[in-house]
């Protein structure tokens with residue numbers, strides 16, 4: 001599938017897949033058609049059942065008035081009370097049958113919608129989990145979230161409501177038009193007068209509405225992105241006083257949605273009246289032609305009356321057909337967004353790659369977040385198994401980026417990062433996590449049990465034998481006492497909406513997870529920087545137990561414990577400018593020495609604080 005850039009001003013062409021900077025792509029018409037084809041094949045029986053039930057309900061609905069008419073006629077002609085009772089009974093039976101059929105039809109349609117929704121969401125989540133992290137980072141989570149939630153709901157709504165209603169309206173229209181033609185071919189010519197209004201207005205409306213709906217969904221995603229970002233970074237927003245900035249961003253995003261909604265409403269204010277004309281003009285013409293034809297004896301009064309009633313009856317299904325087609329258009333826009341994720345390159349499945357030893361070697365590594373933004377250049381570094389390496393440097397020097405490259409979160413643009421002789425980019429993710437893991441300040445507690453949270457990295461898989469290693473890990477990171485206070489031990493629900501997990505416990509939990517997954521190398525990127533000093537000390541003690549016997553690369557701002565490191569790497573503008581032990585670098589009187597002296601003098605003005613073990 002090829003992707004093309006969005007054409008300025010004109011909006012995306014629904015026939016083509018579209019990519020726009022900073023957004024996930026939109027699928028093209030061919031992708032949508034393929035999806036619909038697969039859906040029709042997969043759900044053919046359920047669809048047939050749903051349509052069958054709707055059609056039966058429609059027919060049962062038509063029988064009622066007919067019966068009532070017969071009853072009135074027979075009362076007029078004189079009939080027995082027994083016969084009236086019988087009619088009433090049959091009428092009630094038909095009404096009950098209609099209600100039951102309508103209920104069954106709606107239940108089937110709902111089930112169908114839910115099945116599609118579930119399958120679409122599962123497919124979407126699988127795809128998103130397979131996306132390279134860099135891709136997810138570059139578009140943000142708002143776009144992804146809205147595709148997985150509101151867009152999937154819209155698609156569900158389209159399938160549940162729009163598809164059966166459109167089908168029914170179309171069938172009703174065909175039957176009614178056929179009835180008009182059969183009743184009076186002459187009067188049916190009046191219908192032609194309505195066609196230009198329906199066709200021209202829809203031809204004008206459709207492409208404009210398609211573009212507006214696609215814009216609307218993207219703008220709604222922006223609103224969700226701001227809300228999500230603000231909620232996720234609530235502590236930062238609060239501490240840096242970013243509330244008014246976020247409110248302003250939210251206000252701008254909502255304004256954009258309101259403007260597009262105004263546009264779609266305006267489009268409808270032109271389209272809907274034109275659709276009304278598509279039935280009222282033929283109605284007026286039928287009366288006119290009917291009157292003239294009746295005077296000349298070309299048609300009977302009964303035919304004129306029937307055709308007028310039929311033309312009037314066209315209004316409702318025509319309205320239904322077009323308004324639900326509009327709804328389907330929103331579903332189509334939502335589907336293009338959901339399927340757009342399929343156009344992204346997926347993390348390919350890699351075969352296991354046997355490594356030799358645990359040595360890490362970086363050769364000529366270069367990396368940038370964008371084509372013109374080199375963040376790391378010419379990095380050569382050998383890290384021996386069991387070594388304690390500390391990385392220091394000014395803010396923005398590239399320390400965290402180096403950590404991400406080591407852990408395989410990003411891959412170098414130039415040069416190689418090898419673990420045990422194998423390039424990190426060649427290692428399957430399950431293997432990579434047993435080799436090297438990045439620990440940052442941000443540790444997420446997933447909704448689920450404590451057990452789920454401990455084993456989600458894939459460790460501790462054997463059933464039954466599970467509990468002991470999990471408790472051992474909790475003991476090691478000093479979290480066992482906290483875990484014992486939970487009502488169901490390892491099976492207690494924790495995280496959002498369940499037992500609260502304090503920030504330090506979340507960090508310790510992440511460390512316990514690491515113990516279970518047991519990688520030989522840890523990259524610690526300011527892992528305790530956000531914790532208060534008591535919590536930080538507790539996590540550091542857990543960390544001390546964890547790093548025993550492993551290679552540790554610590555990225556630090558505070559230099560308290562750098563003396564204990566085997567080597568210190570000093571970074572500046574994306575390069576390693578110095579590398580060696582504390583004493584050696586101090587003696588060299590270079591970048592490290594000045595960092596150290598300024599750290600020492602700053603520390604003498606501050607209350608004592610603890611850094612990370614190095």
Ligand SMILES: Nc1ncnc2c1ncn2[C@@H]1O[C@H](COP(=O)(O)OP(=O)(O)OP(=O)(O)O)[C@@H](O)[C@H]1O
Pocket residue numbers: 137369375393394395396397398399400401402
């Ligand atoms: N996801 C990203 N997208 C684009 N640019 C980024 C991204 N992450 C970092 N950068 C940029 O890359 C450069 C290096 O950032 P990095 O976080 O690696 O530095 P650092 O030395 O760890 O800084 P700090 O000590 O402040 O964390 C900075 O200019 C930063 O703005």
